[in-house]
Amino acid sequence: MAENGKKVMVTVRKPPHGSIYVQESIEVMFIFATYDMDLSVVFLDDGVLALQAGQDTKGLGIKGFMASLGALVDWEVTKVYVDRQSLKDRGIREDAIIAIGKDDDSGAPIRPKVLDGAEIASMMAEQHSIVSF
């Protein structure tokens, strides 16, 4: 990821099932990570439901994207955040969200960083662009 490019944030606000929004937002993350931009990703509102473990779209006959979320770090999508209040409102424990990759040295899982709304707001204020899904 190009740290010196323009700051671009992808927000994921929709639930993971019921529409293609979340699935396609992941495609955008993967492509943007290869471009000259300083990419960050924030899961908030119903978007945090995408980070719940144990989801399987097989029964829906829809190609799953949980594996893609688990590989975000491999694709150099490393600045990934989640809104604390959105998790709380939906009864999702902060330590129960899925890993988006593994630390190269220790092999420890890397999870999205939980932030307060005010922290996310100040990050948003610094962005060149925000692309909303």
Place this chain on the structure above:
Amino acid sequence: MKISILVLEGPYNHEASDSAYNFIQAALAKGHSIQGIFFYDDGVYNATKLMDPPQDDRHISKRWSELGATGIDLVVCVAAAKRRGITNEVLTPNVRISGLGQLASMINESDRIVTFGD
């Protein structure tokens, strides 16, 4: 100001496509420029020339085509288009099919990106 537009919904069913078009007209009237318009997800359906709405209704793909004729770059996402049968054969004039990288380029070259979706 240079503005790019992202359209995520198809024509007629949702208002997003109309809102995007009306926003663009208002922005142009205020002297802003539109760097590009990117159609993604069901938004790619905006670009089919096969649509044939009743005569007393707006013709959404024709409207987009006319905007394209003024020199604005209108791009349909190739992966989203392939899923939905939007090919060069059915594409309305002045719109082109390309990849998500074009969206990244539009963002880099614009002051703002405005998303219109559900």
